[in-house]
Amino acid sequence: MAAIGLERICKSFGGTRVLRDVTLAIRDGEFLTLVGPSGCGKSTLLRIIAGLERQDSGSVTIGQRRVDGVRPSERGVAMVFQSYALYPHLTVARNIATPLEMQRLTLLERLPLLRLLSPRRRRIMRGIMAEVEAVAAALQLEGLLGRKPAELSGGQRQRVALGRAMVRRPDAFLMDEPLSNLDAKLRVHMRGELADLHRRLGATFVYVTHDQTEAMTMSDRVALMLEGRIEQLGTPAELYDAPRTLAVASFIGSPPIACIPVRLEHEALVAAGTRLALRAIPDAAILGLRAEAVTPVRHGTPGALPARLSRAENLGAEWLLYATLEGPAPTPVVCRLTAAAHDAARDAGLLGERLWLLPDPARALLFDAEGRRLVAAPLRTRIGAMA
Amino acid sequence: MSLALAAPAPVEPFALRIGHAYAAPAALLLALIYIVPVSVLIWLSLTDYTLGAVDIRFLGLDNFSRALADPVFRRSITNTFAYVAIVLPGGVLLGLGAALLVHRRIRSRSLWEVIYFLPVTSTLIAMATVWQFLLHPRLGPVREITLALGLGEVAFLSDPALVLPTLAAIGIWQLVGFNMILFLAGLSAIPRDLYEAAALDGASGGIDRFFRVTWPQLGPTTMFVTVTTSITAFKVFDTVRVLTEGGPAGASEVLLYVIYLEGFQYFRIGYAAALTLIFLAFILAFSILQAAALDRRIHY
Numbered sequence: 001m002a003a004i005g006l007e008r009i010c011k012s013f014g015g016t017r018v019l020r021d022v023t024l025a026i027r028d029g030e031f032l033t034l035v036g037p038s039g040c041g042k043s044t045l046l047r048i049i050a051g052l053e054r055q056d057s058g059s060v061t062i063g064q065r066r067v068d069g070v071r072p073s074e075r076g077v078a079m080v081f082q083s084y085a086l087y088p089h090l091t092v093a094r095n096i097a098t099p100l101e102m103q104r105l106t107l108l109e110r111l112p113l114l115r116l117l118s119p120r121r122r123r124i125m126r127g128i129m130a131e132v133e134a135v136a137a138a139l140q141l142e143g144l145l146g147r148k149p150a151e152l153s154g155g156q157r158q159r160v161a162l163g164r165a166m167v168r169r170p171d172a173f174l175m176d177e178p179l180s181n182l183d184a185k186l187r188v189h190m191r192g193e194l195a196d197l198h199r200r201l202g203a204t205f206v207y208v209t210h211d212q213t214e215a216m217t218m219s220d221r222v223a224l225m226l227e228g229r230i231e232q233l234g235t236p237a238e239l240y241d242a243p244r245t246l247a248v249a250s251f252i253g254s255p256p257i258a259c260i261p262v263r264l265e266h267e268a269l270v271a272a273g274t275r276l277a278l279r280a281i282p283d284a285a286i287l288g289l290r291a292e293a294v295t296p297v298r299h300g301t302p303g304a305l306p307a308r309l310s311r312a313e314n315l316g317a318e319w320l321l322y323a324t325l326e327g328p329a330p331t332p333v334v335c336r337l338t339a340a341a342h343d344a345a346r347d348a349g350l351l352g353e354r355l356w357l358l359p360d361p362a363r364a365l366l367f368d369a370e371g372r373r374l375v376a377a378p379l380r381t382r383i384g385a386m387a
Numbered sequence: 388m389s390l391a392l393a394a395p396a397p398v399e400p401f402a403l404r405i406g407h408a409y410a411a412p413a414a415l416l417l418a419l420i421y422i423v424p425v426s427v428l429i430w431l432s433l434t435d436y437t438l439g440a441v442d443i444r445f446l447g448l449d450n451f452s453r454a455l456a457d458p459v460f461r462r463s464i465t466n467t468f469a470y471v472a473i474v475l476p477g478g479v480l481l482g483l484g485a486a487l488l489v490h491r492r493i494r495s496r497s498l499w500e501v502i503y504f505l506p507v508t509s510t511l512i513a514m515a516t517v518w519q520f521l522l523h524p525r526l527g528p529v530r531e532i533t534l535a536l537g538l539g540e541v542a543f544l545s546d547p548a549l550v551l552p553t554l555a556a557i558g559i560w561q562l563v564g565f566n567m568i569l570f571l572a573g574l575s576a577i578p579r580d581l582y583e584a585a586a587l588d589g590a591s592g593g594i595d596r597f598f599r600v601t602w603p604q605l606g607p608t609t610m611f612v613t614v615t616t617s618i619t620a621f622k623v624f625d626t627v628r629v630l631t632e633g634g635p636a637g638a639s640e641v642l643l644y645v646i647y648l649e650g651f652q653y654f655r656i657g658y659a660a661a662l663t664l665i666f667l668a669f670i671l672a673f674s675i676l677q678a679a680a681l682d683r684r685i686h687y
Contacts, residue, residue: 052583073589085584089603098599102589112598164588 002063002076002171002204003028004049009058011044018044019055020228026172027220031198031205035215036225037251042208043176045225049206050079050174063171073102078165082177084157086149086164093132093145096163100128103168135163155186162197172204179214191217212252216240224248246371249288255320257365258294258333260287260305269366272327277303278361279376285369291320291336293363296350304356307333312351318342323355333357425667431660438654450661460662462637463645466551467621470641473555474562474620479612481559482566483605487597489567490574500571504564511561515629518557519544544630547638554626554639562619566612573608577601614677618670642666 004026011019018041026032034042047053049060051072059068067075078099086095101110108114109121136142139159149157158178165173178194179187195218198205209215215222216236223233232244243249249257262271262284269276271287278287297304307323319342321335335357337345345351366374432451435444454460489499506514521527522543533541543553581600585591590599624643627633633640633648646666650659 050583050587052586071591072583072586073591077587079584079587081580081584083578083580085578085580087581087584087599087603089606098585098590099588102595107592107594110595110598164584 003061004172004204004206005061006045006049007059007061009045009048009055009060011041011048011053011055018228019048022058022228022230024223024230024233026204026206029202029204030220031195031207031218033207033209033215033219033222034225035209035212035222035251036231038210040225041228042210042225046079046174046176046206046208049075049172050077051075052079073099076171077174078168078170078172079174079176080158080161080165080178082180084149084161084181086157086160088149090148091145092136092141092147092149092152092160092163093129095149095160096132096135096167097125097128099164099168100131101125104128131167132163135167138166139163154182155190158182158190166201170203172206173201175205175207177209178207180209180211187214194218212254216252224251226251242373243365244373246286246288246367246373249365249367249373253290255291255334255336258289258325258331260289260325260331260333261285261329262287262366271305272325272329272331274305275303276305276359278359278364278366281366281374281376283368284366284374286367286371287359288365288367289333289359290363290365291334293360293365294333294335294357295337295341295360296321296335296345296355297358298348298350299356301356301358304358305333307355307357309351309353309355321351321355323357325357428660428663431657432664434657436657436660438656443657446657450658451665453658454661454665459637459640460645463640463642466638466640467623467642469551470555470558470623471617471620473552474558474623475613475617477555477559478562478566478616478620479609481563482612482616483570483609485563485567486570486574487601490571500568503567506561507564511625512629514561515557515626518626519630522553545635547635550631550635550639554623554630557626558620558623562616566616569608569612569615570605573605574601577604610677614674617673617677621666621670621673642669 006022006024006026009019009022010017022041022045024045034045036042044053048055049062051067051070055068059066061067062075062077072079087098090098104124104127105115105121106118109118109124115121133142133145136145139162141156141159141163144152144156144160149160152160158181161178175194179190182190191214194205194207198218207214207218215224216239219236221234222236222239224231224239226247232239232248234242239248239252243252246259250259260271262269262276264270264280264282264284265275267280269278269280269284269287276287294305306326308326309321309323311322313320313322317339319337319339321337323333323335325331325333342351350356368374433446433448435446435450485499485503489496489503492499521529524530524540524542524545529543530540533539541549543549577600581604582596585596585599588599590596622643623641624647627639627641627644628647631639633644642662643666646659646662649655649662
């Protein structure tokens with residue numbers, strides 16, 4: 001087990017700057033996810049931790065040790081690749097055994113044919129195979145040890161790749177989009193298995209994904225990366241409820257957050273001609289409303305925004321109402337309702353073709369023109385400023 | 388209705404004709420290129436036909452039993468196998484080695500590719516003449532090297548013990564570039580992920596990388612290269628015809644050269660046809676054997 005420290009990492013490919021001064025402290029034993037759109041540098045950062053890529057400047061520490069210039073295999077990390085990268089000519093057992101063979105056998109004992117001359121090799125291989133079987137049992141691969149990767153399903157290959165990583169008992173696991181080659185149902189299942197594995201092993205997990213659902217469901221902390229920088233680092237709840245910027249708010253959350261242009265008029269916020277019942281903050285330019293931050297209300301309710309309903313999705317336990325705000329710039333807004341709330345609103349006649357949506361002051365997020373989130377200053381300092 | 392269900396519906400005659408029409412071009416080509424010539428060959432091999440002869444006698448399998456007892460033919464088989472035994476490992480391993488070296492080069496890669504590939508594009512007959520000059524025991528530049536090494540004058544092409552290895556070396560020289568290109572294609576197709584996984588597993592040295600990833604991944608390429616190289620080597624003819632004409636004292640008489648002599652110098656077409664069939668049988672056996680042997684290991 002080990003903490004991982006990244007200190008001012010920079011990396012360019014050709015003229016493209018992929019990582020710009022990334023500093024990140026990953027705690028011992030935590031499940032940290034690097035999430036972001038493709039091209040944000042998250043995979044490159046993971047490969048730099050693994051030692052597969054060399055940073056242009058900055059340093060990496062694993063445990064207490066600086067590992068710049070240390071070979072990938074000597075960093076005490078294991079990696080799971082998106083393609084699994086299993087050796088296709090070796091059986092499942094030999095695939096999982098490979099890291100141990102490399103550690104414990106001499107070069108001569110690893111060579112084809114020549115290895116048959118060594119009596120020591122057979123003894124060591126027996127020990128390795130015992131460990132392989134233990135790992136296979138933990139991953140429910142016992143019956144498959146004699147098969148080749150081509151004879152396995154995607155989920156089974158995934159588990160073999162995990163087994164190959166686990167068998168070395170690494171301090172940290174690095175995972176590069178390990179679930180993206182699986183079908184949707186299996187992905188949900190493996191999400192649970194990975195989280196479970198993390199709890200059992202207690203090792204540090206660094207997980208790269210572009211899928212915010214994976215990031216939100218498995219991680220202790222999430223580092224959201226945009227354009228080679230860490231835009232925000234925090235728990236999934238922090239990223240969702242208290243995004244630092246509009247970019248974070250737009251990336252995290254499904255359906256996406258609605259971004260409504262607002263203006264300050266006579267100490268009040270106005271959106272598309274409607275005076276909002278929200279506390280005004282100077283410099284506010286954009287109102288961010290997540291699907292659960294609006295509720296349909298009766299016509300004439302103060303602060304409600306007029307909208308047109310374009311479609312409604314029934315997800316069983318809840319409904320998603322897709323609407324467009326009326327006004328000079330039509331803005332899409334989604335409203336999430338529990339099934340009971342939906343039925344009540346429908347019975348009250350609130351869900352016509354035209355509907356009024358009231359933002360929840362506790363959940364509404366305000367951003368300035370540069371996309372920075374604005375937080376209402378505590379009351380006391382405001383009084384102080386006024387005095 | 389019940390009748391139609393009882394028996395399978397007969398194929399509509401029109402649909403059948405359409406089907407035949409679609410198959411006809413391929414069938415015709417197959418017949419013209421393979422089936423008819425081989426049939427004629429088989430028929431000729433059972434006769435005593437000589438070029439220009441008016442009457443033909445049917446001999447049955449006499450030509451074949453004669454061939455098996457013919458010392459010239461038997462020696463040519465031994466010589467051919469000896470030649471293949473040198474060219475096959477030499478051509479494959481040197482091709483692989485060249486590919487591994489050239490693959491690492493980034494900017495100079497295409498230059499090296501051209502250099503190694505040049506012998507493939509050149510006419511072997513013309514090149515054989517150049518080799519004849521190079522290897523000439525009195526006039527050739529190679530003489531200087533053998534003298535410097537203290538080996539004296541070496542008669543590469545007229546010493547019975549050296550003539551086959553010398554021809555084989557020329558054969559390898561001509562094949563290496565082609566095999567290298569095939570291996571380069573195979574090397575480019577190996578996923579980078581595998582090397583990275585190997586690096587994390589601890590297989591970062593060149594030897595481990597080669598035996599964990601490169602060599603197993605090149606399995607299909609190696610099989611293809613082995614089969615084409617052995618068939619090409621088995622068909623050796625041009626260098627023998629130009630450089631040695633089978634000499635000295637039959638030491639470089641190979642299968643195809645004997646067939647050529649029988650068919651086109653002595654005009655014994657029937658006998659030559661029988662030898663050709665034996666030659667084809669060898670090639671077929673070669674391909675089947677290698678495909679079967681390598682098949683078990685390359686299908687993942």
